[in-house]
Amino acid sequence: MKLATLRVNGGTRAVRLDGDVLVDLGYADLGALFAQDDWATIAAAATGETWPAEGADLAPVVPNPSKVVCVGHNYTNHIKEMGRDLPAYPTLFTKFADTLIGPNDPIAKPTETDALDWEVELVVVVGKPVRRATEAEAEAAIAGFTVMNDVSVRDWQFRTIEWTQGKIWDSSTPVGPYVVTPDEVGGVRPALEVKTTVDGQVMQQDDTGTLLFDPVHLVRYVSTVIRLNPGDLIATGTPAGVGHARDPKVYLVGGETVVTEIAGIGACTNRIVKES
Numbered sequence: 001m002k003l004a005t006l007r008v009n010g011g012t013r014a015v016r017l018d019g020d021v022l023v024d025l026g027y028a029d030l031g032a033l034f035a036q037d038d039w040a041t042i043a044a045a046a047t048g049e050t051w052p053a054e055g056a057d058l059a060p061v062v063p064n065p066s067k068v069v070c071v072g073h074n075y076t077n078h079i080k081e082m083g084r085d086l087p088a089y090p091t092l093f094t095k096f097a098d099t100l101i102g103p104n105d106p107i108a109k110p111t112e113t114d115a116l117d118w119e120v121e122l123v124v125v126v127g128k129p130v131r132r133a134t135e136a137e138a139e140a141a142i143a144g145f146t147v148m149n150d151v152s153v154r155d156w157q158f159r160t161i162e163w164t165q166g167k168i169w170d171s172s173t174p175v176g177p178y179v180v181t182p183d184e185v186g187g188v189r190p191a192l193e194v195k196t197t198v199d200g201q202v203m204q205q206d207d208t209g210t211l212l213f214d215p216v217h218l219v220r221y222v223s224t225v226i227r228l229n230p231g232d233l234i235a236t237g238t239p240a241g242v243g244h245a246r247d248p249k250v251y252l253v254g255g256e257t258v259v260t261e262i263a264g265i266g267a268c269t270n271r272i273v274k275e276s
Contacts, residue, residue: 068235074237076210076212122190147260151173180264255271
């Protein structure tokens with residue numbers, strides 16, 4: 001299944017993609033749907049109101065997750081381009097729900113930076129509560145996968161040795177368009193092409209099968225530290241090709257169209273605009 005959160009009638013609705021229409025699943029958003037023990041059965045059986053998929057105004061797949069956990073340095077090529085050693089453990093940082101925007105929303109370039117960068121990421125979407133997960137529990141906790149552009153404010157990110165201040169800018173992070181269940185992408189350890197283009201030029205291109213720490217490992221690791229709730233997001237890291245690592249460096253200045261895409265899941269397509 002491909003599931004999304006649709007903005008409609010001044011609110012949001014959880015929907016399922018059926019051909020060229022979106023079917024109402026009976027819940028306000030995917031976070032509310034995933035909180036149901038039998039969410040997959042509910043989503044598959046729903047026959048609610050429908051809306052055209054083309055031109056749909058999609059919200060972040062989960063508008064208000066209890067946590068967004070992000071992983072740095074998880075593709076070997078990206079680790080090398082950033083001049084780092086391969087880590088023994090996942091490098092974690094967090095985002096907040098206030099950073100998230102829809103998959104087609106404009107990204108406002110903050111007035112405080114001239115070092116705005118792109119990062120395509122596969123995101124694990126959690127579908128059931130889990131703590132200190134076993135391998136089997138981690139696999140069962142994965143509701144599906146989506147796409148994130150972990151837009152980064154590099155000059156703020158590298159002001160200190162801790163990255164968070166460059167990663168949590170308000171309304172900066174597209175997530176979507178769909179949560180795709182594992183059965184449609186080859187299971188809970190998918191090998192899918194990931195790609196970023198800026199105004200049609202390919203900037204990043206890799207395969208999620210080369211992740212140093214795969215989705216199941218990350219669910220196990222993160223859930224050892226803190227409980228994971230339905231609707232929580234784990235962004236699995238970005239491959240080589242970010243603007244900051246180029247020589248000379250390349251940053252987003254405004255006016256560009258950035259497409260972050262994962263095969264079988266979809267794309268976030270976002271115009272960079274100057275902050276008003």
